[in-house]
Amino acid sequence: MKEQLAEAFNNLIDKLKGWFNTIIEYLPNFVLAILVLITAYFIAKYVNKATKKIVDKKVQDESVSGMISRITAVIVVLAGLFLALGIMNLNQALTSLLAGAGVAGLAIGLALQGTLSNTISGIILSFRKKIQIGNWVETNGFSGEVMDINMKDFTLKEADNNIVVIPNKKILENPLKNYSLTTKMRVFIECGVGYESDLEKVESLTKEVIAKTFDQVEKPEDVEFYYTEFGNSSINYLCRFWIDAESMLEKLRAKTKAIIEIKKAYDKEGINIPFPIRTLKFDNELAFNNPVEFEKISKN
Template identity: 75%
Template sequence: MKDQFNTALGNLIDKLGGWFNAIIENIPNFILAILVMICSYFGAKYVSRLVRKLVENRIEQDSIKNALSRVIAVLVVALGLFIALGVLNLGKALTSLLAGAGVVGLAIGLALQGTIANTFAGLVLSFRKKIQIGNWVETTGYSGEVMDINLKDFTLKEADNNIVIIPNKTILENPLKNYSLTTKMRIFLECGVGYESDLEEVQRITQETIAKTFDQVKSPEDVEFYYTEFGDSSINYLCRFWIDAESMLEKLRAKTKAIIEIKKAYDAAGINIPFPIRTLEFNNKLDIKDSKSVDSGDKQ
């Protein structure tokens, strides 16, 4: 028993001695690894600030800026960790760490497919110059002002002040109409006048009214006017002209103003804007006396 104890104690002392010698031999590597980690830490801070400055003028959303800077910082620190492990000759540990990170990343990616897709879509949307906060856009059946673009969703405020939150992935995969990319919009007006109207006079009055109402329309010739059909109760026309506008609300206001002024001009000129009339005709040839006799016969 005593011999076994002495043998175990000797093995322990030899093992500790080997560890001590290994530590002494690897002190320079330890110091170098610590320096690498310290440099990676401060380097991550510097790179994070640099990235934030670079994207400052291209991205308005603070959430996107913070996310980008943090991701870059994590990557720099991770690179420093891998270099430090290599300096310490821990190749096996480094391989195991990479394998474990790959398995964990795969599991997380499968579990959070939708979230990751929205995150990357948010990053892509943030770098698109054609979609900016404050633009008036229309997509997936919704129309409104872009209020926010973050890593999860795309926020719109509609004309009725309702807030619509749409996943970034949906925005990226569907067509989007941006009314704010151009400074001009075209107004379409459809109306009809009575068959008794002087059609040339109607055209002249309409074009002159539009030209007087909107400063952007320089002359009546800039207003397009086309008769389209002989309707059931009117001769219908289409009127088109351009205005300076960047949102759907401005377009609606301009259309409303045009309708009001055209109605006033037509009233002053005695031009009729007809509307469908339904006439009910009763062709009952039965005499009142006959109907009374029939009623009395039924009672009998």
């Protein structure tokens, strides 16, 4: 019994000596690895702040800039961790860590495919100079002012003050019309005048009214005027002109003002704007005095 205890004690001493020798052998590498991790941590903090300052100049959304800066910091820390593991000759652990990270990343990516798609789309939209907060845009069947671009969705405020939230993925996959990229918008007015009207007078009067109403239209010749068709009750025309505007609300206000002034001018000059009229004419007289005919009509 004593011999077994002595043998076990000797084995323990040998193990401890082996561990101690290993620690002494790898102590410089361990210290160097710790220094690498500490250095990577401080570099990550600096990179985080520097990246945030750079991104803030191009992206207005705080959440997007914060996420990008944090991702950059995490990459720096992971690089330091891998370097430290390599210094300590833990190549097998490093390989296992990379494999595990790859499998976990694939599983998370499949589980959060929609969320990650919207997140990446939000980052892309935040860097697009042609889409900024405050722009008036039209996309996915909605039109309004861009109120927010974050990591999940794209927020619009329509002209009726309703808020529309659209997933970022939908914005990238569908066409988007940005009215704020240009300082001019074209107003279209379609109307009709009676067949008895002097068409040349209608054209010149309409152009003069538009030129007097809007400062952006310097002269009547700048107004485009085209007769388009012989309608059922009127001769129809299309009038269009340019105004200084960056939103659909300004365009609608200008169109409303133009319609009011054109109507006033037409009323003053006696120009008729007809509305559809249907005339029913009966050429035959119904013979109600004939009992046979009256009976047929009653049955029908």
